[in-house]
Amino acid sequence: MTILYTIESDHIDEIKMQELGRIIREGGTVIFPTETVYGLGANAFCDFAADKIYMAKGRPSDNPLIVHICNIEQLNQITDIVPKKAQALMDKFWPGPLTLLFKKKDTISDRITSNLPTVAVRMPDSKIALALIEKAGVPIAAPSANLSGKPSPTRAEHVIHDMMGRVDAIIKGDDCRVGLESTVIDVMHDPPVILRPGGITLEQIAEVLDSVIYDPALDRYDGTLIPKSPGQKYTHYSPIGQVILFSGESGKMRECISKEAKSCVEASKKVMVIGTNENVENYKDGIIFSLGSRTNLEEISSNLFSLLIKADQLGAEIILIEGFSETGLGKTIMNRLKKASGGTIIRCGD
Numbered sequence: 001m002t003i004l005y006t007i008e009s010d011h012i013d014e015i016k017m018q019e020l021g022r023i024i025r026e027g028g029t030v031i032f033p034t035e036t037v038y039g040l041g042a043n044a045f046c047d048f049a050a051d052k053i054y055m056a057k058g059r060p061s062d063n064p065l066i067v068h069i070c071n072i073e074q075l076n077q078i079t080d081i082v083p084k085k086a087q088a089l090m091d092k093f094w095p096g097p098l099t100l101l102f103k104k105k106d107t108i109s110d111r112i113t114s115n116l117p118t119v120a121v122r123m124p125d126s127k128i129a130l131a132l133i134e135k136a137g138v139p140i141a142a143p144s145a146n147l148s149g150k151p152s153p154t155r156a157e158h159v160i161h162d163m164m165g166r167v168d169a170i171i172k173g174d175d176c177r178v179g180l181e182s183t184v185i186d187v188m189h190d191p192p193v194i195l196r197p198g199g200i201t202l203e204q205i206a207e208v209l210d211s212v213i214y215d216p217a218l219d220r221y222d223g224t225l226i227p228k229s230p231g232q233k234y235t236h237y238s239p240i241g242q243v244i245l246f247s248g249e250s251g252k253m254r255e256c257i258s259k260e261a262k263s264c265v266e267a268s269k270k271v272m273v274i275g276t277n278e279n280v281e282n283y284k285d286g287i288i289f290s291l292g293s294r295t296n297l298e299e300i301s302s303n304l305f306s307l308l309i310k311a312d313q314l315g316a317e318i319i320l321i322e323g324f325s326e327t328g329l330g331k332t333i334m335n336r337l338k339k340a341s342g343g344t345i346i347r348c349g350d
């Protein structure tokens with residue numbers, strides 16, 4: 001049975017939080033909000049807790065989990081070595097949507113790291129998440145709280161729909177501000193390499209480090225390079241319907257999508273169009289939604305998963321989505337969209 005706890009981030013209920021902390025400490029599972037997406041948490045020092053997470057998500061156990069901490073003492077329980085570059089990034093971006101790899105101590109179960117010698121750690125910037133870790137008194141291992149392969153949940157209603165009965169408790173809290181997962185970076189590699197683009201951009205990281213690159217295997221579909229982050233090799237973020245991603249200049253995408261939506265409707269397919277404020281009024285066919293303004297990528301990020309989940313709720317068979325240029329947060333947005341589309345991308349105006 002899953003217990004549902006409503007928690008307000010401005011008035012965190014001490015008694016409820018203590019109870020939730022106890023569930024984690026004693027080896028149970030709790031779904032909680034973070035500023036990126038909802039996480040499915042368990043005690044990072046407990047072997048069987050990791051198995052519970054993999055079971056609840058239906059996740060392959062060769063995909064390691066991120067460990068969430070609320071203070072630096074907890075980092076010292078997980079690793080002996082904090083490289084200078086890591087310290088510089090932590091000073092600038094923690095608490096926040098940046099996950100760093102460290103050499104792991106034996107305190108962390110091999111099941112959490114999928115037998116890798118490294119452990120991924122982040123300090124989330126959410127009052128509820130930080131309070132939960134503090135009350136648990138242990139670091140919390142947590143992947144995104146979606147069923148494996150599905151878009152990550154950014155609102156309590158998403159996890160309540162998918163996860164009731166699969167975990168011990170769910171915290172009904174705020175909508176997630178960032179809406180896309182954290183950036184995963186390996187600073188032990190020279191030059192430091194971004195394994196998964198996320199809420200902190202390469203451009204922001206480059207202001208702190210001399211050099212930083214993306215893993216060259218990111219977004220490749222030809223199988224010639226193997227991503228360093230195990231999670232990047234899986235199909236992800238996929239609604240049931242077929243996602244078709246469009247790229248090119250905004251007006252050109254509008255023309256392509258309009259044509260495609262019309263032919264879907266003529267073929268009696270249930271089509272959903274996910275556009276931007278600049279274009280939506282021009283779309284006529286299908287169920288039409290806007291992610292927000294092209295000039296506000298934060299807004300686009302925070303709405304993205306929620307609209308992919310909506311596609312399933314509405315039973316869309318085809319989902320046509322406008323793409324974005326791949327700089328700043330646009331790189332993260334396009335990484336998720338390319339995965340959701342399984343590489344089905346139409347270039348407009350070439």
Ligand code: TXA
Nearest residue numbers: 036038039064065118119120143144181182229230231
């Ligand atoms: O924003 C986030 O990061 C959210 C919230 C809940 O914190 N969590 C999240 O976890 O997205 P998950 O499990 O869905 O994604 C973790 C990613 C995966 O791609 C995994 O392969 C990678 O981090 N990862 C974890 N440990 C790793 C390691 N030791 N080496 C390389 N990649 C690792």
Ligand code: MG
Nearest residue numbers: 143144152181
């Ligand atoms: Mg995930």
